[in-house]
Amino acid sequence: xxxxxxxxxxxxxxxxxxxxxxxxxxxxxxxxxxxxxxxxxxxxxxxxxxxxxxxxxxxxxxxxxxxxxxxxxxxxxxxxxxxxxxxxxxxxxxxxxxxxxxxxxxxxxxxxxxxxxxxxxxxxxxxxxxxxxxxxxxxxxxxxxxxxxxxxxxxxxxxxxxxxxxxxxxxxxxxxxxxxxxxxxxxxxxxxxxxxxxxxxxxxxxxxxxxxxxxxxxxxxxxxxxxxxxxxxxxxxxxxxxxxxxxxxxxxxxxxxxxxxxxxxxxxxxxxxxxxxxxxxxxxxxxxxxxxxxxxxxxxxxxxxxxxxxxxxxxxxxxxxxxxxxxxxxxxxx
Amino acid sequence: xxxxxxxxxxxxxxxxxxxxxxxxxxxxxxxxxxxxxxxxxxxxxxxxxxxxxxxxxxxxxxxxxxxxxxxxxxxxxxxxxxxxxxxxxxxxxxxxxxxxxxxxxxxxxxxxxxxxxxxxxxxxxxxxxxxxxxxxxxxxxxxxxxxxxxxxxxxxxxxxxxxxxxxxxxxxxxxxxxxxxxxxxxxxxxxxxxxxxxxxxxxxxxxxxxxxxxxxxxxxxxxxxxxxxxxxxxxxxxxxxxxxxxxxxxxxxxxxxxxxxxxxxxxxxxxxxxxxxxxxxxxxxxxxxxxxxxxxxxxxxxxxxxxxxxxxxxxxxxxxxxxxxxxxxxxxxx
Numbered sequence: 001x002x003x004x005x006x007x008x009x010x011x012x013x014x015x016x017x018x019x020x021x022x023x024x025x026x027x028x029x030x031x032x033x034x035x036x037x038x039x040x041x042x043x044x045x046x047x048x049x050x051x052x053x054x055x056x057x058x059x060x061x062x063x064x065x066x067x068x069x070x071x072x073x074x075x076x077x078x079x080x081x082x083x084x085x086x087x088x089x090x091x092x093x094x095x096x097x098x099x100x101x102x103x104x105x106x107x108x109x110x111x112x113x114x115x116x117x118x119x120x121x122x123x124x125x126x127x128x129x130x131x132x133x134x135x136x137x138x139x140x141x142x143x144x145x146x147x148x149x150x151x152x153x154x155x156x157x158x159x160x161x162x163x164x165x166x167x168x169x170x171x172x173x174x175x176x177x178x179x180x181x182x183x184x185x186x187x188x189x190x191x192x193x194x195x196x197x198x199x200x201x202x203x204x205x206x207x208x209x210x211x212x213x214x215x216x217x218x219x220x221x222x223x224x225x226x227x228x229x230x231x232x233x234x235x236x237x238x239x240x241x242x243x244x245x246x247x248x249x250x251x252x253x254x255x256x257x258x259x260x261x262x263x264x265x266x267x268x269x270x271x272x273x274x275x276x277x278x279x280x281x282x283x284x285x286x287x288x289x290x291x292x293x294x295x296x297x298x299x300x301x302x303x304x305x306x307x308x309x310x311x312x313x314x315x316x317x318x319x320x321x322x323x324x325x326x327x328x329x330x331x332x333x334x
Numbered sequence: 335x336x337x338x339x340x341x342x343x344x345x346x347x348x349x350x351x352x353x354x355x356x357x358x359x360x361x362x363x364x365x366x367x368x369x370x371x372x373x374x375x376x377x378x379x380x381x382x383x384x385x386x387x388x389x390x391x392x393x394x395x396x397x398x399x400x401x402x403x404x405x406x407x408x409x410x411x412x413x414x415x416x417x418x419x420x421x422x423x424x425x426x427x428x429x430x431x432x433x434x435x436x437x438x439x440x441x442x443x444x445x446x447x448x449x450x451x452x453x454x455x456x457x458x459x460x461x462x463x464x465x466x467x468x469x470x471x472x473x474x475x476x477x478x479x480x481x482x483x484x485x486x487x488x489x490x491x492x493x494x495x496x497x498x499x500x501x502x503x504x505x506x507x508x509x510x511x512x513x514x515x516x517x518x519x520x521x522x523x524x525x526x527x528x529x530x531x532x533x534x535x536x537x538x539x540x541x542x543x544x545x546x547x548x549x550x551x552x553x554x555x556x557x558x559x560x561x562x563x564x565x566x567x568x569x570x571x572x573x574x575x576x577x578x579x580x581x582x583x584x585x586x587x588x589x590x591x592x593x594x595x596x597x598x599x600x601x602x603x604x605x606x607x608x609x610x611x612x613x614x615x616x617x618x619x620x621x622x623x624x625x626x627x628x629x630x631x632x633x634x635x636x637x638x639x640x641x642x643x644x645x646x647x648x649x650x651x652x653x654x655x656x657x658x659x660x661x662x663x664x665x666x667x668x
Contacts, residue, residue, distance in 0.1 A: 124663075125663060129475070131656070134655045136600070138648065142645075145649070304491065309483050309484055313480045316476075316479065317480045320476055320477070328471060
């Protein structure tokens, strides 16, 4: 019970009963899995594992945060995986000028694709699913065109790879720092600024929000640009952490991001959601892979990497069924 | 809503061919198709050769078959992201059976079982999607996301991600064979398209499907068994994906769980949309889906045959999707 009360005091979890219950569930699952893993595997709680895990998953957490905003408005952004690839290719091309140039360029790539998505959605009135599906193809195509169909080597002379591989104070990997900053930014945006309330209002009822005089289009614009920008940042991490711009990377990442958001308890119908529990959801899904690796390391049973997707899918299944049961019961009561 | 469905049905011309004609006339896809043909005759070298036709027919068949299923699903007001994964699943199961010891002793029965079991498995998976969507009321995009993630994973686990190569002329016939000079998969596609179009027009299922897609609540109140209709629809979509998976495997004389059906969900959705299916549901142009697949195939071929980078074709596809949906909406608004 202690954990539960702790969670309900966490920021951002008080607003909605449903969301908070789900967040409690996610946190409990996270704690249980972590406890289990730390007892079973010696190196699980080592600094190395924790930092490597967080650094790698920062990329997924970033696009998960963007996706959370998009989904809260009742939309979807299928283009993020391709935008990660496009951004990684573009920043690899400019990596010789150093991270000071590459970082803004990568984010700008994402902002541009996000702005195009927003234009198609708000001006041409095409549903987000189709608009971002087209961008998924378009951005992937652009990535392949720019890279000439192969991975683009980054410059090792400049400080570019320092971002992906280096650590702040020799302790926290830079991607984790960037992820935490982005998380804080998103949290503030949702909880403390009018923008966040507008996002939720639009997701709750777009028509009513419009009638109330909310700048619906402007808010939607902001949401898709934010999602794009975070994907762009994720692309910088990819290129800088793996030493290459990779036009074929990021396949299916948008769906992992959606899974993280859903596991975190944000409903696809929009209108409510939590940044904190999206973060937890992304970590939870990432942990499955981490634990699989450790389990194989023990040598008693061997799961191939392919089991990862089977288990993730099964996990998602359990979560959505529980969610659906809660929702349907609530509907039956009201 | 109800009256519009009735009007829609009254407007439907009597014969199948007249109906097909009105379908294509309405969405302009036929004009686009002829325009593409004309451009190709003018600029593409060696276009007017029977070999060109064969190449295109062979490549378009699987997309067209999956697009038919996707059209049904979209007409019911849903979406199916799992089709590519189900193709991989069926494509993996079939060789496992006809390469087994049992099939070695009785090849005919082995082959029969291989095809039936593989397609049934995909159908069952589709039914599972339909069950989640209709009984648990989970949004289609999330419900089918589960098998998108784990369906391919199951196929990979079954084969440990390895390529299964085989030499089985009777099975390869569905991928490489010809009847009266026409590629078998093109015949399969047309037979499936015509029979499903006929079923939609003639059977109560067709009417129910459009009613559910048009307005599910109204349909349910009017006594339409909406749950059953949806489950059947997703099952058919799964079955069709299974057939497409077998054809892909037969063409390659190898099953590759990693690659079979990769990105097929995008191609199928694009083809269905270009073919004139409405994302709001309530309309199921089956022959339109085949035409949509043909248009997308032809665009890719035109670019490729004229030496344009493969990746540019993806960008072109993206633009086609946006234009097609935009035109559809402009027309709808009139």
